[in-house]
Each structure stands twice: as structure tokens, then as C-alpha cells.
Amino acid sequence: MLNNFTTLHIYSSSLIYYIIKQMSAVDSQTPLEEAPLVIGPAVIDPTDAAFVLGAAIFTALLTEGISWYLIYRHQEYKSLTMNISLIQKKVDKLKEDQIYQGAAGKSKSAERKLQSSEAQLKQYTQDLNKSRMTGTFFVAVFMMVFMSMLSSAYQGVVVAKLPFQPVGFIQGITHRNLLGSDITDCSMIFVYILSNISLRPIIQKLLGFGGPRISMQQQGMFAGMQ
Numbered sequence: 001m002l003n004n005f006t007t008l009h010i011y012s013s014s015l016i017y018y019i020i021k022q023m024s025a026v027d028s029q030t031p032l033e034e035a036p037l038v039i040g041p042a043v044i045d046p047t048d049a050a051f052v053l054g055a056a057i058f059t060a061l062l063t064e065g066i067s068w069y070l071i072y073r074h075q076e077y078k079s080l081t082m083n084i085s086l087i088q089k090k091v092d093k094l095k096e097d098q099i100y101q102g103a104a105g106k107s108k109s110a111e112r113k114l115q116s117s118e119a120q121l122k123q124y125t126q127d128l129n130k131s132r133m134t135g136t137f138f139v140a141v142f143m144m145v146f147m148s149m150l151s152s153a154y155q156g157v158v159v160a161k162l163p164f165q166p167v168g169f170i171q172g173i174t175h176r177n178l179l180g181s182d183i184t185d186c187s188m189i190f191v192y193i194l195s196n197i198s199l200r201p202i203i204q205k206l207l208g209f210g211g212p213r214i215s216m217q218q219q220g221m222f223a224g225m226q
Contacts, residue, residue, distance in 0.1 A: 013198040019049055019160045019191060048159040052150075052188050056195030059146055060203045063139045070135035072209055080128045087121045147192065151177065154188035162186050 071077050094114045155177050162184045166174045174190040175183055 015162075016053075016191075016194050016198045018163055019186075019194075020053075044158055044160065048154070048157060048188070049191060052154075052159055052191045053195050055146075055150060056192055056199055057203075059143065060196060060200045063142065064203060064207055064209055066139055066142065067135050068207075068209065070138060071132055074131070077128070077131055080124055080131065084121065084124045084128060087117055087124065091117045091121060147189070150192065151189055157188060158185040159188050159191050160186040 091114065094110065094117060097110065098114070156179055158178060162174060165183055171183055173193070174186050176187045176189050178185050178187050
């Protein structure tokens with residue numbers, strides 16, 4: 001079963017693909033700066049969406065560089081991620097034994113081993129989150145400043161058209177700082193957020209900064225134990 005983040009990543013990637021198709025719809029023989037895309041009442045310049053996508057890639061690379069300098073390169077982080085990966089595998093194996101070995105896998109000894117491993121995993125995960133706090137703070141401040149600057153530069157600019165009519169609070173993001181009543185007009189901020197959701201995990205994986213894998217069930221258990 002797909003977890004919530006994976007589902008969000010799939011939807012975001014699909015929308016980004018749709019926006020890129022809009023950009024490529026302009027005649028390839030005509031320079032982009034001379035060929036705005038007219039869809040309904042809004043005039044859309046493909047270079048705007050291209051710039052926002054480029055900005056998302058740039059900031060993802062830069063923030064990962066900041067995270068590497070403040071977090072990933074330190075021995076404490078490397079040790080914690082290695083320990084979490086090892087214990088997560090042990091927890092997964094113990095749970096598999098409970099399923100496939102029946103009563104033998106659910107003995108008191110097996111239960112004690114599982115509880116001990118889960119407690120270790122919880123502690124290591126908390127320590128890892130603490131080690132990330134400083135780097136996460138600096139990255140968050142940088143992202144807020146950069147997004148504010150980019151939002152000011154694209155005040156009132158429609159950068160794409162959505163293939164659906166957003167509802168509720170989503171409309172407040174997709175149509176933010178835009179004039180007009182066409183709610184399929186898409187603002188810079190929404191394209192930027194989608195780009196980050198879609199591209200950041202890919203960049204992290206390419207750079208080897210993905211971090212340890214913790215199962216969604218395990219994360220839910222930690223949240224309930226806090």
C-alpha cells in the first residue's frame with residue numbers, strides 16, 4: 001500500500017509533467033521569449049514556468065548542500081543512520097517471523113526481542129531528529145526568504161494552467177496573488193511547491209542523502225508513544 005508521501009509525490013510529478021507539456025506546446029521554431037502561450041483570457045509565457053522549475057532545482061541542490069555541511073557529513077549522523085537501518089531490518093525480520101512462524105514467532109522471548117528492538121529504534125530516531133534540528137532550521141529560514149523573493153517577483157503572473165478546478169484551501173495556494181476569476185490559473189508558488197515535492201526526493205537519492213528507511217507503521221507507533 002502506498003503511503004501518503006508517495007501518493008503526494010505521484011500526484012505532484014503528474015502535475016509537473018502536465019505543466020512541462022504546456023511549455024513544450026509552443027512552436028519549437030519560435031524563441032520562447034517571443035511566443036507566449038495563450039490559453040483562455042490568460043497569457044502564459046513558458047519561460048516563467050521554466051524559470052520556476054529551474055529555481056526549484058537550484059534551491060533543492062543548495063539546501064542539500066547546506067544539509068550536507070551541517071548534518072550529513074558528521075560522524076554522529078552517519079552512525080545513527082547506520083544503526084537505524086540495521087535495527088529496522090531486525091524489527092522487520094522479527095515481525096515477519098511472527099507472521100510466518102505462528103505461535104513460535106509470538107513467544108514471550110520473541111515479543112521481548114521485538115519490544116527491545118523497537119525501543120532502540122525509537123531512541124535512535126529521536127537522536128537523529130535532534131541532530132538535524134540546526135540544519136533544518138537554517139534550511140527553513142533560507143527557503144522562506146527565497147520563496148518570499150520569488151513570490152514578489154511573480155506577483156500577479158500566471159505561470160501555468162491547471163487541468164482541474166482546485167477546491168478549498170488548495171485554491172488559496174494555486175491562485176495566490178493572481179487577479180481574475182479563472183481558478184484554473186496557476187500561480188508561481190504552487191508550481192514551485194509541486195516542483196520541490198517532485199524533484200527533491202530524486203535529488204536526495206542521486207546525492208545519496210535520502211536518510212534511513214523507517215516503516216510508516218513504525219513512524220505511527222513512535223508518534224503514539226511520544
